[in-house]
Amino acid sequence: xxxxxxxxxxxxxxxxxxxxxxxxxxxxxxxxxxxxxxxxxxxxxxxxxxxxxxxxxxxxxxxxxxxxxxxxxxxxxxxxxxxxxxxxxxxxxxxxxxxxxxxxxxxxxxxxxxxxx
Amino acid sequence: xxxxxxxxxxxxxxxxxxxxxxxxxxxxxxxxxxxxxxxxxxxxxxxxxxxxxxxxxxxxxxxxxxxxxxxxxxxxxxxxxxxxxxxxxxxxxxxxxxxxxxxxxxxxxxxxxxxxxxxxxxxxxxxxxxxxxxxxxxxxxxxxxxxxxxxxxxxxxxxxxxxxxxxxxxxxxxxxxxxxxxxxxxxxxxxxxxxxxx
Numbered sequence: 001x002x003x004x005x006x007x008x009x010x011x012x013x014x015x016x017x018x019x020x021x022x023x024x025x026x027x028x029x030x031x032x033x034x035x036x037x038x039x040x041x042x043x044x045x046x047x048x049x050x051x052x053x054x055x056x057x058x059x060x061x062x063x064x065x066x067x068x069x070x071x072x073x074x075x076x077x078x079x080x081x082x083x084x085x086x087x088x089x090x091x092x093x094x095x096x097x098x099x100x101x102x103x104x105x106x107x108x109x110x111x112x113x114x115x116x117x
Numbered sequence: 118x119x120x121x122x123x124x125x126x127x128x129x130x131x132x133x134x135x136x137x138x139x140x141x142x143x144x145x146x147x148x149x150x151x152x153x154x155x156x157x158x159x160x161x162x163x164x165x166x167x168x169x170x171x172x173x174x175x176x177x178x179x180x181x182x183x184x185x186x187x188x189x190x191x192x193x194x195x196x197x198x199x200x201x202x203x204x205x206x207x208x209x210x211x212x213x214x215x216x217x218x219x220x221x222x223x224x225x226x227x228x229x230x231x232x233x234x235x236x237x238x239x240x241x242x243x244x245x246x247x248x249x250x251x252x253x254x255x256x257x258x259x260x261x262x263x264x265x266x267x268x269x270x271x272x273x274x275x276x277x278x279x280x281x282x283x284x285x286x287x288x289x290x291x292x293x294x295x296x297x298x299x300x301x302x303x304x305x306x307x308x309x310x311x312x313x314x315x
Binding site for chain 1 (some may be wrong): 185
């Protein structure tokens with residue numbers, strides 16, 4: 001039996017996060033458009049999702065370039081104009097299909113691992 | 118340290134970590150993070166540590182830059198030999214192949230996707246012709262006292278006067294040398310600036 005080195009767990013979690021993070025971002029925009037600071041802050045506050053808030057910005061710009069989200073500028077009463085993010089139809093579709101895939105995948109893995117809720 | 122200094126310091130670290138990213142992406146990311154910090158302060162005007170907290174939560178600039186690099190496709194990062202060629206031609210193209218060499222450099226500059234329009238204007242206008250311009254001036258313009266000699270080809274031919282120099286004053290000569298130096302330095306500085314902004 002070997003000892004689990006903390007580094008291994010961290011790496012595994014990082015790998016798991018990598019695949020799902022963009023869908024978590026899309027999901028955060030499911031209900032409504034949100035401005036960048038608010039979106040990034042709330043993702044940072046969800047435990048285990050985002051390690052450093054700054055890394056969300058490159059991800060947002062990738063999502064923008066892939067056409068899954070779009071941005072608009074709105075004037076704000078407190079301070080500079082804000083950049084608002086919202087899902088595009090493609091983004092919404094991608095989120096929905098991933099959600100289905102994830103449900104099926106999670107059920108399978110739970111089964112295989114023998115996880116009982 | 119004041120909020121402004123903290124923000125500027127953090128943004129400087131961000132830029133340094135992201136120096137290998139293509140220009141447009143690097144600028145976009147820097148702008149978004151600057152906005153983030155500005156919003157942090159605007160939303161909590163009474164909290165003196167709002168910016169410091171925001172910076173801590175944003176995290177290590179190295180991680181952010183790594184994340185940004187992770188998303189690069191090679192097609193998105195077209196920093197290739199053409200960009201280096203553009204800079205080389207802008208600088209010395211006019212010397213190697215007068216006029217044409219520099220023009221090719223300008224064409225490559227404008228066709229590249231790596232520089233902003235403002236940078237491209239800078240590269241074109243400062244200095245037109247690159248180093249060829251001050252070199253040309255230096256070689257063709259002879260200031261200095263005007264000396265004229267009269268000569269005749271033969272005893273019955275009319276006198277012909279030929280003069281060299283423009284009779285410039287010492288001040289004008291110094292000014293001219295200064296101009297040549299300034300043009301040389303400006304041309305070199307522009308190319309260096311563009312090289313760093315790729």
